[in-house]
Amino acid sequence: MTTAKRDTYTPETLLTVAVRVFNERGYDGTSMEHLSQAAGISKSSIYHHVSGKEELLRRAVTRAIDALFAVLQEPGAVEGRAIERTEYVTRRTVEVLMAELPYVTLLLRVRGNTATERWAMERRREFDQRAADLLKAAAADGELRADVDIRLATRLLFGMVNSLVEWYRPHAGDGQEEALVAETVVRLAFDGLRTDPGPAHR
Amino acid sequence: MTTAKRDTYTPETLLTVAVRVFNERGYDGTSMEHLSQAAGISKSSIYHHVSGKEELLRRAVTRAIDALFAVLQEPGAVEGRAIERTEYVTRRTVEVLMAELPYVTLLLRVRGNTATERWAMERRREFDQRAADLLKAAAADGELRADVDIRLATRLLFGMVNSLVEWYRPHAGDGQEEALVAETVVRLAFDGLRTDPGPAHR
Incomplete structure (x- = not known):
């Protein structure tokens, strides 16, 4: 569930969360929704930092x-x-x-x-x-x-x-x-x- | 897509197909539907041989x-x-x-x-x-x-x-x-x- 956590992420700290989720679920099995839930911020907040999950993978x-x-x-x-x-x-x-x-x-x-x-x-x-x-x-x-x-x-x-x-x-x-x-x-x-x-x- | 292939499987030969699909998709990511498609027989034909995907994993x-x-x-x-x-x-x-x-x-x-x-x-x-x-x-x-x-x-x-x-x-x-x-x-x-x-x- 997405909590009301304020977005204090940088592309770097968001990356830490994304890599953990990618390793747990596999890259293919990870959706933007999963990343949003794990980070506790909305999908549009994630898009504020990166263009999508492939950019996170590339980084x-x-x-x-x-x-x-x-x-x-x-x-x-x-x-x-x-x-x-x-x-x-x-x-x-x-x-x-x-x-x-x-x-x-x-x-x-x-x-x-x-x-x-x-x-x-x-x-x-x-x-x-x-x-x-x-x-x-x-x-x-x-x-x-x-x-x-x-x-x-x-x-x-x-x-x-x-x-x-x-x-x-x-x-x-x-x-x-x-x-x-x-x-x-x-x-x-x-x-x-x-x-x-x-x-x-x- | 499920083809009209006649069910000539034994539990052994069905296992060969199932193991290939488990290794490709991961056990968690494999449904009875995936197994049915890969084997080219209906789900009920699979249930004729084994109780379900966990039995195939166990074998x-x-x-x-x-x-x-x-x-x-x-x-x-x-x-x-x-x-x-x-x-x-x-x-x-x-x-x-x-x-x-x-x-x-x-x-x-x-x-x-x-x-x-x-x-x-x-x-x-x-x-x-x-x-x-x-x-x-x-x-x-x-x-x-x-x-x-x-x-x-x-x-x-x-x-x-x-x-x-x-x-x-x-x-x-x-x-x-x-x-x-x-x-x-x-x-x-x-x-x-x-x-x-x-x-x-x-």
Whole structure:
């Protein structure tokens, strides 16, 4: 039910509400009426801020996409050996995913029914390609196991990273938990869970 | 639109259609009308086979759950060292997921709005717990890295395994592809992607 709440929203704060509703109901399943109810303001008040739900989707996925692509510009992603850059981008992608959890969740769930969704999927594929290129470069340096298909490994690695949107829920908020999760992803993917069978350990 | 197709379904073949529609529209978003349209038979013909859509859901997730739990009874899952049993269950879980792709996809997407969905989620948690116990036993044997949180590692491992429902699509059907994917998951998770840094390799 729409309450008489006064419209104190900005496009930014309205976005927070919209992303929550999109993630709960799915973008397709969300109407302007649902957004109006969740925000507690009238539909015409929402139209005062944005042109409609597709603009809210575009703003939300843009936030996620910009945060992910920004990682690829950071010094750790462009300087040093390919294996180090690969580990860096993996770690930072996990951190961005946790910092922007609702926005990345929405990005990973878009299905391509509208122009904005198709654009978002295209940008996602571009990011995945950039990540795959890093793994290929590390493999070419002889730093990745030769008995593993790199394309398949890239999918599994980012399948693991992206699975966080299904089960990760922030607790402390002091950044320690986030750092532990990111470090565990990198250790699992690159060094594996098994005890190092080197001579120092057995 | 409902066509005049003669009802030649059995509960089994009807299930195949229903699972496809559930995965496309979501279980909540699927009505008996949608099922009737997809099967090309009347709603009353469907009611001749099953009591309703919840029975179809129950049959579908039961198939996935039974296949997953059967893995835990296989000799490779109960005999030998914990690390070997853990790798075995990981490999077989990937194989079951690919062999029963639409059924496991549905199982992984249920959200708990009905008694059947809540039961399915409970059984999933039980399976995850059994898998976590295996990893704990391997860690207790000193076979898993001590610097990794086992609960977190279990979530990441099965996050990677379960991600297959998002991107894996079968091609050849000769079983070779399935074996490669299962082996890559195990190698990535337990040995890591990095070249073995042992003295023989550097």
